[in-house]
Amino acid sequence: MKSIDAKTKDLKTVNSALRTGLNGTTISIKNASHISGLAAGLKHGEVVIRSSAGDYLGVLNAGATIKASQDVGKYLADNMTNGTVIVEGNALYGAAQYCYGGTVIIRGNAGDFTATMNKGATIIVCGDVGNEAGTYMLKGDFIVVGNSGKNFANYLIRGNVYIGGQWEGLGHNTKVEPMTDIDISKLRAYFEAYAIVADPKTFKKIVAASEKPFYN
Amino acid sequence: MAVIGAFCVSVNKEVCLNARMPGKCATCAEVCPHNVFSLDIATGEMSVVNFNACVGCRICAEFCPENAIRINPAEPEYITRYPWTFSTVEEVHYKAQTGEYLLRGFGTHGQTPNFDMITVVPSQIASPAPLDKYREECDLEVVIGENTCEKPIRLKAPFVWAAMSFGALSKEAKMSLAIGAAMSGIATNTGEGGLVPEEAWLSRGYSDKDMTRKKWEPGGYLIIQWSTGRWGVSVDYLNSGDAVEVKIGQGAKPGMGGHLLGAKVTEDVSRVRGVPVGSDALSPCRYYDVQTLDDMKHMVAFLRDVTNYQYPIFFKLGPSRPYADVSACIEAGADAISIDGMVGGTGCSPDIVTQGVGIPTIACLPPAVKALQDHGVHHKVKLIALGGIRNGLDAFKAMALGADACGFGSAAEVAMGCRVCYACQKGNCPYGITSSKPELRARLDPMEGGKRLANFIHACTEEVKILTMLSGHNRTVDLSTEDLRAMDLNTAALTGLKLCGYDRPLPFWEDALSGNGHKKTVTSS
Numbered sequence: 061m062k063s064i065d066a067k068t069k070d071l072k073t074v075n076s077a078l079r080t081g082l083n084g085t086t087i088s089i090k091n092a093s094h095i096s097g098l099a100a101g102l103k104h105g106e107v108v109i110r111s112s113a114g115d116y117l118g119v120l121n122a123g124a125t126i127k128a129s130q131d132v133g134k135y136l137a138d139n140m141t142n143g144t145v146i147v148e149g150n151a152l153y154g155a156a157q158y159c160y161g162g163t164v165i166i167r168g169n170a171g172d173f174t175a176t177m178n179k180g181a182t183i184i185v186c187g188d189v190g191n192e193a194g195t196y197m198l199k200g201d202f203i204v205v206g207n208s209g210k211n212f213a214n215y216l217i218r219g220n221v222y223i224g225g226q227w228e229g230l231g232h233n234t235k236v237e238p239m240t241d242i243d244i245s246k247l248r249a250y251f252e253a254y255a256i257v258a259d260p261k262t263f264k265k266i267v268a269a270s271e272k273p274f275y276n
Numbered sequence: 277m278a279v280i281g282a283f284c285v286s287v288n289k290e291v292c293l294n295a296r297m298p299g300k301c302a303t304c305a306e307v308c309p310h311n312v313f314s315l316d317i318a319t320g321e322m323s324v325v326n327f328n329a330c331v332g333c334r335i336c337a338e339f340c341p342e343n344a345i346r347i348n349p350a351e352p353e354y355i356t357r358y359p360w361t362f363s364t365v366e367e368v369h370y371k372a373q374t375g376e377y378l379l380r381g382f383g384t385h386g387q388t389p390n391f392d393m394i395t396v397v398p399s400q401i402a403s404p405a406p407l408d409k410y411r412e413e414c415d416l417e418v419v420i421g422e423n424t425c426e427k428p429i430r431l432k433a434p435f436v437w438a439a440m441s442f443g444a445l446s447k448e449a450k451m452s453l454a455i456g457a458a459m460s461g462i463a464t465n466t467g468e469g470g471l472v473p474e475e476a477w478l479s480r481g482y483s484d485k486d487m488t489r490k491k492w493e494p495g496g497y498l499i500i501q502w503s504t505g506r507w508g509v510s511v512d513y514l515n516s517g518d519a520v521e522v523k524i525g526q527g528a529k530p531g532m533g534g535h536l537l538g539a540k541v542t543e544d545v546s547r548v549r550g551v552p553v554g555s556d557a558l559s560p561c562r563y564y565d566v567q568t569l570d571d572m573k574h575m576v577a578f579l580r581d582v583t584n585y586q587y588p589i590f591f592k593l594g595p596s597r598p599y600a601d602v603s604a605c606i607e608a609g610a611d612a613i614s615i616d617g618m619v620g621g622t623g624c625s626p627d628i629v630t631q632g633v634g635i636p637t638i639a640c641l642p643p644a645v646k647a648l649q650d651h652g653v654h655h656k657v658k659l660i661a662l663g664g665i666r667n668g669l670d671a672f673k674a675m676a677l678g679a680d681a682c683g684f685g686s687a688a689e690v691a692m693g694c695r696v697c698y699a700c701q702k703g704n705c706p707y708g709i710t711s712s713k714p715e716l717r718a719r720l721d722p723m724e725g726g727k728r729l730a731n732f733i734h735a736c737t738e739e740v741k742i743l744t745m746l747s748g749h750n751r752t753v754d755l756s757t758e759d760l761r762a763m764d765l766n767t768a769a770l771t772g773l774k775l776c777g778y779d780r781p782l783p784f785w786e787d788a789l790s791g792n793g794h795k796k797t798v799t800s801s
Binding site: 071072101119139154158176180199272274 | 554565
């Protein structure tokens, strides 16, 4: 496995090395917490970050697998369209926003506005999420194993939001529906695939009350 | 001010075809998208049954075979009954009946400070002599990103099409803009609704997807917009054009995001944007993924990175605090900054926001220029004026105020055939420009639309050339406020231009210490 010590390197140098060096292989990076936009726009290969990571990790990811062994900054996997991002630690504000596809797994907690405007990705937070998580989600699955803050899934338009714990407040245009067998088997498959210890049967499912809540 | 009840519609029943042949013609009722007319089955007579619904598009008059229809604005009311005009009364009734506020398209109407009270100062004997438009050259090229990216944009004329999204505009209108840009060597802009695939090759002058046959010289450019709704955005999308524009705001609704009502979210639009068919696509008012200016700097850095440092980065601002906002864009790393004044257009906006929010374009430009000058980047970071630019005269004035180029949005729609009915949000534009219905879209031929747009740019370019050369210049970059005078106190006060007759700026613009509210604070040592 190739490795990069990013301690004295800037965004352009590190990302250029990733783009030219990946070729479907794995590259590990350390000392990268000062870089915002690390592993941006990659289409293939695997990047393993063996340190904490800065903001916008994996922004516009289009097919790569990105694994972070520690905590990450704000806006993790922003506008991802494909690929997988797995964070072993916590993610700050705005994780997995504007995603069109792919999978984001956060084993720790995630901050406010996580999964905002999700348009088709699968986003799983194993810990808790902050306020306004899942705002204006338009498609995809957003799964919170722990608890959520205020205004959870606010103005949900389409897609499914699942939560294992409690919400501090549920957002507008939402309704709670019973878990179906399909929902339970879907969650069980996710949990098995990513070694998440949780019982899907205890989860609650939130869907949109209307696809057109703003202007009639 | 509402558009409801703003027009008086009448059918001259003696001239109407149905007077001779009752029931023979129902053209007006068929073409009107607002059900203003109805053919009486019993008498065979055409009547105006819903005059309040008329938005003034005049499609009925155009199609009437006997020229029997008149649509007159109810203007005298604004003199005799203002502020309680019929349309204001109707607006109150509408709100009382529905509990809803008004939405509409196009842009601000009514009087706002504009370019009309600025005049151009020609050269005579005391200043450098005028140049000859007919027999001498004039450099109109604008280069964006010359020293900051690998592929700078070289506009052949100092114009761009303002950003207008697919969804707000029909696919045919987007294609027309791309062809018009290619034929005139200027740039078109995706807007925030994702990419119409044809834009990518048509804007560069190619008629085929593989870009093997160049059909239109000199070929233009495509600006890819990155916005708060992030509709249809991927790394491939960002790399499909020649520049990336970070949209912060727009003139028609600064402080709010894009509005695309469900009526215009068709299967095609839904596929690009990821919004359910019929659901309103309401962009966030801000970037959820930016909280500080440092975040914005990082955003610019990764946008440059994912586009391999090839393309310039534009910013688009609404009209708020031009000095501070332009300064922030410069700090964030902009290569060009578009500032869209109050009368800038829109596909849909709350009426009160379009009418009552923002700073007029002529008042945005001086502080924007001052910010560029204070940062030492005037004419290096390019300033693009948007919002109510109608012709080469407006564009010349904007450039003499310090802009490097101008954008046409509303004027481009008019060049394609729009008659300004302020109902773009409904999706039933009878000219096929903002329509979502196939039968209406079919009325706009992209080739014809593209030619009209290119003709419009050619005419405006010549106008700018005339004015530049009669002012004694052979490059638009040499234009300055000395080439302009304000014709009234208000315009002199808003712009800092010298007042005609007085031939000096108003005193508070000359006071360097207290400044004009936009200059940097002067501190004593």
